[in-house]
Amino acid sequence: MSDSLTILGLESSCDDTAAAVVRHAPGHPAEILASVVVGQTELHETFGGVVPEIAARAHTEKLDLAVEEALDRAGLSLAQVDAIAVTSGPGLIGGVLAGVMCAKGLSAGSGKPLVGVNHLAGHALTPRLTDGIAFPYLMLLVSGGHCQFLLVEGLDEFTRLGGTIDDAPGEAFDKAAKLMGLPQPGGPAVEEAAHRGDPARFAFPRPLLDRPGCDMSFSGLKTALLRARDERVAAEGGLRMGDRDDLCASFQAAVADVLAEKSRRALKTYMELSPPSPVIAVAGGVAANMTIRAALESVAAAAGAEFLAPPLSLCTDNAAMIAWAGLEAFRAGQRDGMDLSARPRWPLDRKSPALLGSGKKGAKA
Amino acid sequence: MPPEPLILGFDTSAAHCAAALVSGGKVLTHVREDMARGQAERLMPLLEEVLADQGATWGDLSAIGVGIGPGNFTGIRISVAAARGLALSLGIPAVGVSALEAQAHGLPGVVVSSLDARREMLYLQVLGDGGGTGPELCSVERLPEVPTGAAPLCVGHMADEIAARCAGTVTAPTVEPAEAIALIAETRRNGAARPAPLYIRPADAAPPRDAGPVILP
Numbered sequence: 001m002s003d004s005l006t007i008l009g010l011e012s013s014c015d016d017t018a019a020a021v022v023r024h025a026p027g028h029p030a031e032i033l034a035s036v037v038v039g040q041t042e043l044h045e046t047f048g049g050v051v052p053e054i055a056a057r058a059h060t061e062k063l064d065l066a067v068e069e070a071l072d073r074a075g076l077s078l079a080q081v082d083a084i085a086v087t088s089g090p091g092l093i094g095g096v097l098a099g100v101m102c103a104k105g106l107s108a109g110s111g112k113p114l115v116g117v118n119h120l121a122g123h124a125l126t127p128r129l130t131d132g133i134a135f136p137y138l139m140l141l142v143s144g145g146h147c148q149f150l151l152v153e154g155l156d157e158f159t160r161l162g163g164t165i166d167d168a169p170g171e172a173f174d175k176a177a178k179l180m181g182l183p184q185p186g187g188p189a190v191e192e193a194a195h196r197g198d199p200a201r202f203a204f205p206r207p208l209l210d211r212p213g214c215d216m217s218f219s220g221l222k223t224a225l226l227r228a229r230d231e232r233v234a235a236e237g238g239l240r241m242g243d244r245d246d247l248c249a250s251f252q253a254a255v256a257d258v259l260a261e262k263s264r265r266a267l268k269t270y271m272e273l274s275p276p277s278p279v280i281a282v283a284g285g286v287a288a289n290m291t292i293r294a295a296l297e298s299v300a301a302a303a304g305a306e307f308l309a310p311p312l313s314l315c316t317d318n319a320a321m322i323a324w325a326g327l328e329a330f331r332a333g334q335r336d337g338m339d340l341s342a343r344p345r346w347p348l349d350r351k352s353p354a355l356l357g358s359g360k361k362g363a364k365a
Numbered sequence: 366m367p368p369e370p371l372i373l374g375f376d377t378s379a380a381h382c383a384a385a386l387v388s389g390g391k392v393l394t395h396v397r398e399d400m401a402r403g404q405a406e407r408l409m410p411l412l413e414e415v416l417a418d419q420g421a422t423w424g425d426l427s428a429i430g431v432g433i434g435p436g437n438f439t440g441i442r443i444s445v446a447a448a449r450g451l452a453l454s455l456g457i458p459a460v461g462v463s464a465l466e467a468q469a470h471g472l473p474g475v476v477v478s479s480l481d482a483r484r485e486m487l488y489l490q491v492l493g494d495g496g497g498t499g500p501e502l503c504s505v506e507r508l509p510e511v512p513t514g515a516a517p518l519c520v521g522h523m524a525d526e527i528a529a530r531c532a533g534t535v536t537a538p539t540v541e542p543a544e545a546i547a548l549i550a551e552t553r554r555n556g557a558a559r560p561a562p563l564y565i566r567p568a569d570a571a572p573p574r575d576a577g578p579v580i581l582p
Contacts, residue, residue, distance in 0.1 A: 046572055047570050047571070047572055047573065048572065048573035049573075051568060051570040053438065053568035053569060053570065054568045054570060056438075056439075056442060057442075057562070057564070057568060059446075060442045060445055060449075060561075060562060061559075061561055061562075063446065063449070063450075064449040064450060064452075064453050064559070067450075067453060068453065078453070078454055093439075094438075094439060094442065097405055097439065097442060097443060097446070098446040100405065101405060101408070101446035101447040101450065102446040102447065102449060102450040103450060104408075104409045104447055104450060105409075105447040105448065105449065105450020105452075105453070105454060106450040106451075106453060106454045107450075107454075108413070108423055108450075108451060108454070109423050109451045109452075109453070109454025109455040111423075178573070178575065178577060179577070179578075180577075180578070181577035181578050181579075181580050229578060233578050233579075236581060237579075237581070238578060238579035238580060238581040239578040239579065239580050239581060240581045240582070241580060241581070241582060244580070338409035338410050338413065339406040339410055341405065341406055
């Protein structure tokens with residue numbers, strides 16, 4: 001009997017249906033035996049954003065197929081896994097529910113334990129899956145739905161140093177692409193146009209840089225972009241491609257500046273803990289943007305911390321990170337019952353005051 | 366080992382959590398708990414209680430029947446997702462059964478089966494005697510054609526009004542929804558396709574209003 005664990009993971013909290021199998025034995029690198037991600041971009045593109053009901057419908061009919069394919073690629077049967085991990089929040093509730101119910105069915109029928117995983121913990125623990133790094137490390141989670149700095153000191157010890165008070169940067173890129181008449185998802189489209197443009201032509205604001213701390217805001221930046229676009233459209237009778245490239249480059253530069261400066265502040269707080277081997281890791285699709293990545297790399301180097309960006313396939317939503325977070329939780333003794341709830345809101349840091357959605361249902365993330 | 370295959374049927378497509386075990390065309394046990402929310406938490410424990418009631422375990426099942434709606438979208442998905450997970454882990458078929466058909470189960474002749482679709486609309490299907498219509502969304506003022514002289518039985522939401530308009534007779538379902546689902550699944554379990562929700566109504570989504578700027582070279 002070895003200490004090796006093999007975990008099946010399921011993810012369905014936004015618009016990717018994913019299943020993966022991860023194996024790990026203490027003292028060895030983790031192995032991703034299979035990672036299946038079925039996207040839904042084409043289902044949502046005519047609506048200019050993810051439609052929750054459409055996403056939930058797709059997850060319900062794709063999840064078991066993704067699980068079958070992941071097991072098949074791993075060359076394993078369900079009987080050969082040790083537990084079933086599933087994203088049980090936060091996220092679009094219809095999709096999370098489909099995942100949780102499918103996982104319960106898999107668990108009941110196979111007799112394998114069920115482990116509910118926080119989607120954000122999946123992202124935040126990914127550097128341990130890919131690089132086996134030790135606590136404490138600093139995490140910048142920057143995606144279409146989230147933006148926060150997390151001090152990760154243990155499997156369930158997260159301190160949020162700051163985060164967005166309105167839009168996430170990925171959302172801002174998507175909205176910018178819409179304003180620019182570029183296709184979705186907006187991140188790659190805006191980055192490509194920005195590559196040809198002049199980042200200094202339009203002086204866009206750097207929101208909240210004048211305030212202490214690590215909180216961010218990207219909503220006003222989007223409004224500034226809209227005003228600048230309308231001014232160009234009024235002058236030219238339409239948006240010239242050269243202007244569009246400059247607008248994209250200037251927008252991207254503003255986002256990169258804000259993320260870099262706030263990262264510098266977060267790193268300062270983190271370095272005060274005197275971590276033996278300091279690391280700042282990123283996760284989320286926005287980490288794929290090369291301008292933003294370069295800005296973060298230089299801030300990390302200046303602070304004396306290693307910059308760690310997992311491969312893009314593990315930065316964006318995937319189930320390997322859920323299997324991994326489930327594996328770590330399972331090893332620590334977590335088991336969930338058949339009454340496991342799907343949670344639309346589930347902040348990792350339960351101590352810091354909420355940044356978003358602090359209504360009676362509690363913080364979003 | 367029971368002499369006949371054991372079938373578990375369940376449904377959360379309306380404001381309930383319901384399950385039934387059947388074997389050889391007979392209902393062994395049935396439970397329905399009415400609830401407006403909480404089905405996702407309650408369903409699996411309820412199924413385990415129903416199995417335990419007959420001294421059975423998951424491994425004793427030969428097939429699963431699941432209610433696919435029409436009804437509450439989220440409720441439909443709760444059961445369908447669970448059924449697909451169970452079918453995969455147990456290596457047995459899961460059979461999707463429509464709520465309109467379940468409601469008409471065991472009724473003779475032509476049956477007009479209807480469910481509340483909200484917003485003053487009905488989910489409605491004409492079933493029976495070699496034909497009928499597909500399930501559809503309609504108002505009571507615009508019912509699909511019922512064969513002339515069929516004298517249908519009308520069951521479900523607004524059955525009174527429907528019966529008055531098609532010279533039918535109002536009746537009640539012969540069995541509970543979960544019972545009907547399990548009984549129907551028992552007869553269709555061979556070669557059944559994976560269950561998929563029967564929403565009928567499309568997802569509420571509209572294309573964006575802002576079309577974006579005119580792009581000039």
